[in-house]
Amino acid sequence: MATTEVIGPQPVRLRAVRRRWGEDVIKGLLALCALVSVATTVGIVIALVEPAIEFFRAIPFTDYATGTRWAPTFEPPSFGVLPLVVGTISVTLWACLVCMPFGLGAAIYLSEYARPRVRSLLKPILELLAGIPTVVYGYFALTFVTPLLRDAGLPVGVFNALAAGLVMGVMLIPTVASLSEDAMSAVPRELRDGAYALGSTKLQVSTRIVVPAAISGIVASYVLAVSRAIGETMIVAIAAGLQPNMTLNPLEAVETMTAFIAAVGQGDVPTGSTEYKTIFAVGLTLFVLTLVMNVISIRLVRKYREVYE
Amino acid sequence: MSAPAVATGLGEGPTRGRWRGHLFRGLLLLSLAVGFITLGTLLVDVVQRGFAYLDGVLLTSPPSSNPEIAGARPAILATIYLGVLLIAFTVPIGVGTAIYLEEYADKTRWYNRALELNIQNLAAVPSIVYGILGLAFLVRGLGLGRVLLAGALILTLLVLPTIIIAAREAIRAVPDSIRQGAYALGATQWQVISRQVLPAAVPGIATGSILSLSRALGETAPLLLIGALQYIAFDPTILGAFTALPVQIFIWTKLPNDEFKTLAAAAIIVLLGILLTLNALAIFLRNRYQKKW
Numbered sequence: 001m002a003t004t005e006v007i008g009p010q011p012v013r014l015r016a017v018r019r020r021w022g023e024d025v026i027k028g029l030l031a032l033c034a035l036v037s038v039a040t041t042v043g044i045v046i047a048l049v050e051p052a053i054e055f056f057r058a059i060p061f062t063d064y065a066t067g068t069r070w071a072p073t074f075e076p077p078s079f080g081v082l083p084l085v086v087g088t089i090s091v092t093l094w095a096c097l098v099c100m101p102f103g104l105g106a107a108i109y110l111s112e113y114a115r116p117r118v119r120s121l122l123k124p125i126l127e128l129l130a131g132i133p134t135v136v137y138g139y140f141a142l143t144f145v146t147p148l149l150r151d152a153g154l155p156v157g158v159f160n161a162l163a164a165g166l167v168m169g170v171m172l173i174p175t176v177a178s179l180s181e182d183a184m185s186a187v188p189r190e191l192r193d194g195a196y197a198l199g200s201t202k203l204q205v206s207t208r209i210v211v212p213a214a215i216s217g218i219v220a221s222y223v224l225a226v227s228r229a230i231g232e233t234m235i236v237a238i239a240a241g242l243q244p245n246m247t248l249n250p251l252e253a254v255e256t257m258t259a260f261i262a263a264v265g266q267g268d269v270p271t272g273s274t275e276y277k278t279i280f281a282v283g284l285t286l287f288v289l290t291l292v293m294n295v296i297s298i299r300l301v302r303k304y305r306e307v308y309e
Numbered sequence: 310m311s312a313p314a315v316a317t318g319l320g321e322g323p324t325r326g327r328w329r330g331h332l333f334r335g336l337l338l339l340s341l342a343v344g345f346i347t348l349g350t351l352l353v354d355v356v357q358r359g360f361a362y363l364d365g366v367l368l369t370s371p372p373s374s375n376p377e378i379a380g381a382r383p384a385i386l387a388t389i390y391l392g393v394l395l396i397a398f399t400v401p402i403g404v405g406t407a408i409y410l411e412e413y414a415d416k417t418r419w420y421n422r423a424l425e426l427n428i429q430n431l432a433a434v435p436s437i438v439y440g441i442l443g444l445a446f447l448v449r450g451l452g453l454g455r456v457l458l459a460g461a462l463i464l465t466l467l468v469l470p471t472i473i474i475a476a477r478e479a480i481r482a483v484p485d486s487i488r489q490g491a492y493a494l495g496a497t498q499w500q501v502i503s504r505q506v507l508p509a510a511v512p513g514i515a516t517g518s519i520l521s522l523s524r525a526l527g528e529t530a531p532l533l534l535i536g537a538l539q540y541i542a543f544d545p546t547i548l549g550a551f552t553a554l555p556v557q558i559f560i561w562t563k564l565p566n567d568e569f570k571t572l573a574a575a576a577i578i579v580l581l582g583i584l585l586t587l588n589a590l591a592i593f594l595r596n597r598y599q600k601k602w
Contacts, residue, residue: 026499027413033405034414037428037473040466044438047445098343105340113337122341124592129344131520131588132351133527135555136577139562140351143358143570170347173340203330224433231435233530238562258437258530265440265534271449283441287434294433298426 048287051280058274064281070244070255072264072275079278081285083244087254091165091236092229094250098169099225103176104211104218110177111184112206123178130174138238141167146239155251159241162250168235172228176221179301183217184210186308213308220300227293231286233258257282355581359574367575371542372557376568381576384557387457387545388526388583391553394461395468395525400518402465403472404507407514410473411480412502432470439467440534448535455536457551463531468521475517479510512598519591523584529555554580 056064059079067080106126110119145163149156156162187210195209211218241253242263255263261279269276362376370380406428414421443463453459483506491501532538537556545551552560554576561573 020497023497023499027409030405030409030413033402034409034424036402036466037406037431037469038424040431040442040469041427043446044434044442047442048438051445102340102343105337106344109334109337109341113334125348126341126344128585128588129348131523131527131584132348133529133555133580133584135527135529135558135562136351136355136581139558139570139573139577140354142562143574144350144354167347170344173344177344201326201330203326203333206333227433228435231437233435233437234559237530238559258435261437261441262530262533265437265444266536266538279441280445283438287438290433290435290438291430294430297433298429 094165099172107180141239179221362575407476440531479513
């Protein structure tokens with residue numbers, strides 16, 4: 001068959017008769033908006049890496065990564081980052097001890113036990129916790145929790161890792177609860193019904209069916225909470241102190257990586273000095289640490305979405 | 310007459326199991342209570358402490374070394390200016406990105422997937438890292454200096470991912486049948502988006518934007534790095550030095566004098582008042598205008 005003669009009306013051509021340039025311009029502008037976030041990431045990487053490389057040219061990386069004394073302003077200066085890392089771990093540990101069990105408990109209650117009406121009332125109140133500015137939590141840790149701990153008989157300093165960590169943990173409860181609850185809600189009803197049909201109690205369904213089925217989402221929420229705890233600045237800058245202190249003793253003051261950056265960054269440190277560049281070295285360490293955890297968390301969330309949705 | 314030896318366990322499990330169930334339920338309620346009790350204690354404590362200093366002086370006077378006459382007027386004004394600039398910057402860029410990702414982007418292309426992952430990741434980058442970005446590029450690189458505009462720009466970048474994610478969800482919730490209907494009537498892609506999809510998504514976008522705004526206005530750490538930590542006695546301008554309300558709270562909290570801590574509590578009441586109003590507005594918009602398709 002070569003050419004067939006079309007009889008009657010010509011078929012309608014289903015593409016635009018002429019190219020609409022306006023449409024293309026709009027698409028281009030929108031793509032430009034999207035490029036802002038790409039530029040942000042590139043900007044962050046450049047802003048951190050370049051001065052950090054200069055820093056490591058002056059201070060060998062092994063001295064930085066394994067040194068146990070952090071004293072950039074002393075003479076002679078010492079740039080061992082471990083005290084800051086240990087301080088960060090100390091606070092993060094206490095935050096996790098609070099947000100992981102209580103966040104999971106809240107999630108199980110909201111997802112499995114609460115009636116829809118109760119749930120729609122409780123959830124926004126819980127999420128208010130995430131809406132309180134961190135500077136307010138810092139104030140609360142310093143002026144309320146630390147004196148409370150002292151009244152309870154603990155010999156805590158004015159600045160200590162414990163109060164900062166506990167308050168941070170409460171702040172992170174909604175983070176853990178809402179992500180975990182999402183994962184639990186995605187568990188199909190049939191799994192629960194099957195277990196009930198076999199005579200399970202609500203407790204058994206919650207702990208042996210729903211939690212294991214939602215485990216990747218729960219772990220994702222935990223990883224995200226750890227990442228947030230490591231990156232949190234104001235609570236520790238106010239309540240945990242600014243003394244590089246290589247200790248896991250929660251009663252003592254510590255300096256975290258974020259608190260150090262905030263303390264040095266707010267002063268008038270001359271551009272180009274090694275001290276100025278420490279901000280970027282520590283910032284890069286922080287960025288890489290949290291980046292790894294965020295990617296793990298995003299992957300895990302995708303995993304349960306793939307299975308159940 | 311002896312009862313038939315048939316025992317059905319339906320409806321009444323073993324007592325021990327029920328006991329455990331009650332205990333477990335109690336533990337779950339305790340988990341929720343930890344959050345609620347802390348929230349309540351925090352609010353009551355701050356209000357009790359700061360109420361005495363919550364007066365006209367706080368709202369209308371500049372800071373001072375004398376706590377009796379110290380106020381937060383420049384900081385409150387700066388926070389309001391920041392809010393206005395933030396809305397002006399973040400909403401167009403954020404909604405634009407969301408439209409691109411939801412309506413135009415081909416999800417099978419690697420660069421669109423990378424873009425998506427990038428935004429998800431940016432949402433979880435610590436806020437102080439944004440401060441470093443601002444310090445390196447805006448304040449020193451561009452030579453903008455420690456001005457309010459630099460603060461607004463850095464907070465814009467900080468909350469953009471949150472706004473984009475919220476706007477995408479709102480746009481995705483608009484059913485495809487609406488788009489198909491408009492196309493069938495001969496609308497171009499942009500006409501479909503601007504006259505059908507966006508109007509339907511406005512409540513969701515507005516809710517997300519207001520929540521992000523409230524988060525940004527409570528941020529302190531990035532502003533510290535771009536130099537908002539200073540004594541400002543005059544009303545701020547966009548291209549002038551500034552200190553925002555959370556930073557003012559930080560300054561007063563760090564001072565050894567207890568009266569300044571009281572003043573900080575009063576400033577916290579003002580800040581929480583602003584943020585809770587924004588939150589309430591967002592929840593109201595969501596409940597009032599959100600459509601169920």
